[in-house]
Amino acid sequence: xxxxxxxxxxxxxxxxxxxxxxxxxxxxxxxxxxxxxxxxxxxxxxxxxxxxxxxxxxxxxxxxxxxxxxxxxxxxxxxxxxxxxxxxxxxxxxxxxxxxxxxxxxxxxxxxxxxxxxxxxxxxxxxxxxxxxxxxxxxxxxxxxxxxxxxxxxxxxxxxxxxxxxxxxxxxxxxxxxxxxxxxxxxxxxxxxxxxxxxxxxxxxxxxxxxxxxxxxxxxxxxxxxxxxxxxxxxxxxxxxxxxxxxxxxxxxxxxxxxxxxxxxxxxxxxxxxxxxxxxxxxxxxxxxxxxxxxxxxxxxxxxxxxxxxxxxxxxxxxxxxxxxxxxxxxxxxxxxxxxxxxxxxxxxxxxxxxxxxxxxxxxxxxxxxxxxxxxxxxxxxxxxxxxxxxxxxxxxxxxxxxxxxxxxxxxxxxxxxxxxxxxxxxxxxxxxxxxxxxx
Amino acid sequence: xxxxxxxxxxxxxxxxxxxxxxxxxxxxxxxxxxxxxxxxxxxxxxxxxxxxxxxxxxxxxxxxxxxxxxxxxxxxxxxxxxxxxxxxxxxxxxxxxxxxxxxxxxxxxxxxxxxxxxxxxxxxxxxxxxxxxxxxxxxxxxxxxxxxxxxxxxxxxxxxxxxxxxxxxxxxxxxxxxxxxxxxxxxxxxxxxxxxxxxxxxxxxxxxxxxxxxxxxxxxxxxxxxxxxxxxxxxxxxxxxxxxxxxxxxxxxxxxxxxxxxxxxxxxxxxxxxxxxxxxxxxxxxxxxxxxxxxxxxxxxxxxxxxxxxxxxxxxxxxxxxxxxxxxxxxxxxxxxxxxxxxxxxxxxxxxxxxxxxxxxxxxxxxxxxxxxxxxxxxxxxxxxxxxxxxxxxxxxxxxxxxxxxxxxxxxxxxxxxxxxxxxxxxxxxxxxxxxxxxx
Numbered sequence: 001x002x003x004x005x006x007x008x009x010x011x012x013x014x015x016x017x018x019x020x021x022x023x024x025x026x027x028x029x030x031x032x033x034x035x036x037x038x039x040x041x042x043x044x045x046x047x048x049x050x051x052x053x054x055x056x057x058x059x060x061x062x063x064x065x066x067x068x069x070x071x072x073x074x075x076x077x078x079x080x081x082x083x084x085x086x087x088x089x090x091x092x093x094x095x096x097x098x099x100x101x102x103x104x105x106x107x108x109x110x111x112x113x114x115x116x117x118x119x120x121x122x123x124x125x126x127x128x129x130x131x132x133x134x135x136x137x138x139x140x141x142x143x144x145x146x147x148x149x150x151x152x153x154x155x156x157x158x159x160x161x162x163x164x165x166x167x168x169x170x171x172x173x174x175x176x177x178x179x180x181x182x183x184x185x186x187x188x189x190x191x192x193x194x195x196x197x198x199x200x201x202x203x204x205x206x207x208x209x210x211x212x213x214x215x216x217x218x219x220x221x222x223x224x225x226x227x228x229x230x231x232x233x234x235x236x237x238x239x240x241x242x243x244x245x246x247x248x249x250x251x252x253x254x255x256x257x258x259x260x261x262x263x264x265x266x267x268x269x270x271x272x273x274x275x276x277x278x279x280x281x282x283x284x285x286x287x288x289x290x291x292x293x294x295x296x297x298x299x300x301x302x303x304x305x306x307x308x309x310x311x312x313x314x315x316x317x318x319x320x321x322x323x324x325x326x327x328x329x330x331x332x333x334x335x336x337x338x339x340x341x342x343x344x345x346x347x348x349x350x351x352x353x354x355x356x357x358x359x360x361x362x363x364x365x366x367x368x369x370x371x372x373x374x375x376x377x378x379x380x381x382x383x384x385x386x387x388x389x390x391x392x393x394x395x396x397x398x399x400x401x402x403x404x405x406x407x408x409x410x411x412x413x414x415x416x417x418x419x420x421x422x423x424x425x426x427x428x429x430x431x432x433x434x435x436x437x438x439x440x
Numbered sequence: 441x442x443x444x445x446x447x448x449x450x451x452x453x454x455x456x457x458x459x460x461x462x463x464x465x466x467x468x469x470x471x472x473x474x475x476x477x478x479x480x481x482x483x484x485x486x487x488x489x490x491x492x493x494x495x496x497x498x499x500x501x502x503x504x505x506x507x508x509x510x511x512x513x514x515x516x517x518x519x520x521x522x523x524x525x526x527x528x529x530x531x532x533x534x535x536x537x538x539x540x541x542x543x544x545x546x547x548x549x550x551x552x553x554x555x556x557x558x559x560x561x562x563x564x565x566x567x568x569x570x571x572x573x574x575x576x577x578x579x580x581x582x583x584x585x586x587x588x589x590x591x592x593x594x595x596x597x598x599x600x601x602x603x604x605x606x607x608x609x610x611x612x613x614x615x616x617x618x619x620x621x622x623x624x625x626x627x628x629x630x631x632x633x634x635x636x637x638x639x640x641x642x643x644x645x646x647x648x649x650x651x652x653x654x655x656x657x658x659x660x661x662x663x664x665x666x667x668x669x670x671x672x673x674x675x676x677x678x679x680x681x682x683x684x685x686x687x688x689x690x691x692x693x694x695x696x697x698x699x700x701x702x703x704x705x706x707x708x709x710x711x712x713x714x715x716x717x718x719x720x721x722x723x724x725x726x727x728x729x730x731x732x733x734x735x736x737x738x739x740x741x742x743x744x745x746x747x748x749x750x751x752x753x754x755x756x757x758x759x760x761x762x763x764x765x766x767x768x769x770x771x772x773x774x775x776x777x778x779x780x781x782x783x784x785x786x787x788x789x790x791x792x793x794x795x796x797x798x799x800x801x802x803x804x805x806x807x808x809x810x811x812x813x814x815x816x817x818x819x820x821x822x823x824x825x826x827x828x829x830x831x832x833x834x835x836x837x838x839x840x841x842x843x844x845x846x847x848x849x850x851x852x853x854x855x856x857x858x859x860x861x862x863x864x865x866x867x868x869x870x871x872x873x874x875x876x877x878x879x880x
Contacts (some may be wrong), residue, residue: 003721008683009597157448158454201870206469282441283442284441400569
């Protein structure tokens, strides 16, 4: 019998091109840009790792922008200024070029210029093309880098990676923004949050995380909302205080930022992002935020039990001015605005042991300690007029013993958006879904 | 303003308990088992990393199985035989024990014995409890280890991690087993596969992967099917032959198995799994499989254009006997049974440049080269009686140029099931979903 051996590997030259200076190499890629200068041409070739500069002397032949090519050549030293190219200290003197495939049509917009001159509708309608623009591609490399940095931290700190169901019988958040599906003749829903399941899993593995899609039927088309997004969920068992959860999140975000700085320098530069380091994040209580907003911005919302987008924005502005931090934790949200499973402050039952993390003007995380005691949970449900028997599949975990626990959920697309400074969360989503968009 | 610093870290003792021999430590966990021996008691305490043996002299006090506890004690050398305990070369002489929380009720079944005596219905109904049984927990640690090993390989070989939508306008696989949802007044579906999107992304990043849920409305309740499962998807650009994809998968599986052997020894031992190493996988053509089945097992299915579960099982048995391999690639599936985007063999248009990977009797992967040429794709759709205009959102990528590419999708739960030797794929799923099961 024939045997398939390990292979299909990325060419070593593409992995570490600078190691091949002076050597003859061959590699494959897609022609991103051609600059014909008469006697010779620059061909910029997109690979799995970046865009390489190649020089072809004489006639170019059949090759076009968008052609997949196989190139043989010699690696030479270079000093390239164009930020789209990486690495910029080498180029390839082409000896032979073979065209592997050729596009049927030229692109409907130019992806080789400094600016991509299309509106958001075209950008999303032709996402498979617009992502080929290096600055667009960089967004999703940065997103990948954030995920890697977060995941590395979670694993290093003893979290087990879990996989929870997306089709559920009851929503964790309740409310109207839930998608209904027909499930073999039964009503079911798309999950809004893995909340119940990560609590179950904290009772098994103590510390868990999941990075997976969640669904919200958001009827408003804003620059902050998606009907499908990636939730970075963590749940930590055996906590003594919900401060431990915030401390854990500081560490996780630090790890994510460090991973970007170490491994995504090209993409950060291309996106014009200068990441500031941090090892601590300021914290304010909910009522302190309300008072600061009143005092500093003359808006009196003291009776509102939530923060408006305006207030989130302004408190970030204030904290940045006062401390230099782009992040701020807001704690002790009113119990009335938090879900039933949130743990009330034993010293003031109108407030919860909960927090939001705001970053550059928007909420990117909601978290807090949960009720772990069975009787406390049943009582809270009754106080809210809920029928505990409907949530027996959840409270059964508490009945048979759950450890003190809490966690957070972070919106990956919002984090990506704000790291890069994009004006819309959809721009930080490969294939966004909203009330008007279901394709591609 | 107060500041939240990095913290909430897992105790160093729990990370590397053997490093603390002879030292005084404190840690938290949940009491898994109590063995009261009169003068002293064994308390086995479940932590984020495993189950530790603790010894309490004298009276036990209020502590119960299921209690969350904070323990202070001295780490001593030990030789423990019980396979549920890890590590087995140390134990903790307890100086002080504080109960942090206590269960409302005793567990409905015993999770401390060698065997968990419950049927599958109870196991799944009370998943949050049954997963606390060490052998059940081990299943999902092994699943985590497989994912880590795969992901490490994908990243090392230059794949970008992508996130594609789960709510889609058209299914990639077609057919009846697709869940419909109401999307703001429009009909939409839950994705059966990220196929279209990973092809788009191969045109952007060259090599991509995604590990995410997919959905199939499987009306048959078998031990092979789930209505929601985790698909490990890879797409590689600039391939010369679909053999590269198989070679890549051999490397990825090797990395997954090696990660288990290096980092999940406790769980493998607990599950009674001895993983055999491999660096190559035998390959047979589809028609060769049919001929072997006819010759060896006297079953003549030569005219059927697919392999039956019986045939998958038997060909694995045959290959194991002939070569010792538990894996076998089957290539060149008939075009009639593969989706429209599959690339036909230029030498025989009735066969595709495709493969399945079978492992211990079942298909765990489907893969192959795709059509990258626009005109070839349009022609194939027409030949199949499809209306190309309905798939314009897909073929637009081909129109503007796609590189030669292909990939595979692997069912994570089936892989986990077969690695461990479980009799049902649902047992390799934390919270399985099938035609009869929507909870918990």
